[in-house]
Amino acid sequence: MPSYISDARLNSYEAAFCGATAGVVSRFFTAPFDVVKIRMQLQPHRTQFQLKHANLNDIKYTRILPALKTILKEEGIKGLYKGNLAAEYLYLLYNALEFCAYREIELAIDKLDSQKQLPSSAKTFASGMLAGSAATTITYPLDLLRTRFAMQGSHDQQYTGMVQAIKLIYRTEGISGFYWGVWPALIQIMPYMGLVFTTYDRIASTFKAGRDNGTLSKDHKPFHDMVSGALSGIVSKTAVYPMDVVRKRLQVQGPSRTHYVIDGIPDYATRSCFKCMKLIAEQEGVSSLYKGLTVSLVKVAPAISLTFFVYEKTKNTIIDWKS
Known part of the structure; x- marks a missing residue:
């Protein structure tokens, strides 16, 4: 039996279309928070869980609103959307692949588990x-491009456009350069997307049961879907966040420090993702593995919420149109 997310009335192409629409809309509204999160993750300062114990004069991006103001002042509105073109392609393709793959994998597992054990x-x-892993592997080069664009300031523009960036990375790093940091990404995405879909399905199904028995109003379904998405995003992102920090560090450095170096960041290029995590914890403090977590949660809650909200609305529109 399909989960709350899937629907037997949708085929794979329609599920992919719903996912793509949801990804594009979600990305547009959350792009500035993604830029701030990446800038925070790439700062090499030592942190404590409470910033009041750190030297704030040495930290450029400390909190969400001041960081947004700093980027806006120094780089203009375009600074808040750096890497957004690559990210829009990424989110469109990623969500299309993910929701399509989710439907097919869920049906396949259902057939294998004919005894419902x-x-x-x-x-x-x-x-x-599995759906998240497949989508991540296919779209990873766009994620890497998004990160490298987002981390550029106003005076260190190494990448000036999508085509130029692709040519430069290919020339200096080869094909493997587009997949630098892919293992931390996969290690992160597997439990993350598993948790996102599971948590969303459980919460949304609980809301649905309330609507079915009359406890909750059916008119509030869109709000229930958004709350379910927000909560699933917060729980899942917090659980896997350290791997996201490691992934960003590896994406920026590339295969060697001679490619692109942010002053003060240790050389992670020759280390495994777990050794990178250990190095960050040793040199910057364990809490540095959670750099940018607050802004990430501020971003992920509405992002996942919007993703599932738009997905459900698009899904219902297609079903109504077909009936």
């Missing part, structure tokens, strides 16, 4: 995990 949450987690 697996818990529904286990099926949802496995479907989300």
Whole structure:
């Protein structure tokens, strides 16, 4: 039996279209927070869980609103959308692939589990995990481009456009340069997307049960979907966030420090993702593995919320149109 996310009335292409629409809309509204998060992640200062113990004079991006103001003042409105073109392509393709793959994988698992022995949450987690892994692997070069564009300031423009960036990375790093940091990404995305889909499905299904028995108003379904998405995003992102920090550090450095170096960041290029994590914890403090977490949660809550909200609205529109 399909989960709350899937619907037997949608085919794979329609699920992909719903996912693509959701990804584009979500990305547009959350892009500035993504730029701030990346800038915070790439700062090499030592942190404590409470910034009051750190020397704030040495930290350029300390909190969300001041960081947004700083970027806006120094780089203009375009600074808040650096890397957004690559990111829009990324989110469009990623969400299309993910929701399409999720539907197919869920159906395949359902057929294999003909005796219905697996818990529904286990099926949802496995479907989300595998769908997220497939989508991440295929779209990873766009994610790397998005990161490198977003981390550029106003005076260190190494990448000036999509085509120029692709040519430069290919010339200086080869094909493998487009996949630098892919292993931390996959290690992060597997539990992350598994948790996102499982948590969303459980919360949304609870809301649905309330609507079905009359406890909750059916008119509030869009709000229920948005709350379910926001909560699933917060829980999932917090659980896997350290791997996201490692991934960003590897993406920026590339295969060697001679390619692109941010002053003060240690050389992670020859280390595994777990050794990178250990190095960050040793040199910058354990809490540095959570640099940018607050802004990430401020971004991910509305991002996942909007993604599932737009997905559900698009899904319902297609179903109504077909009926």
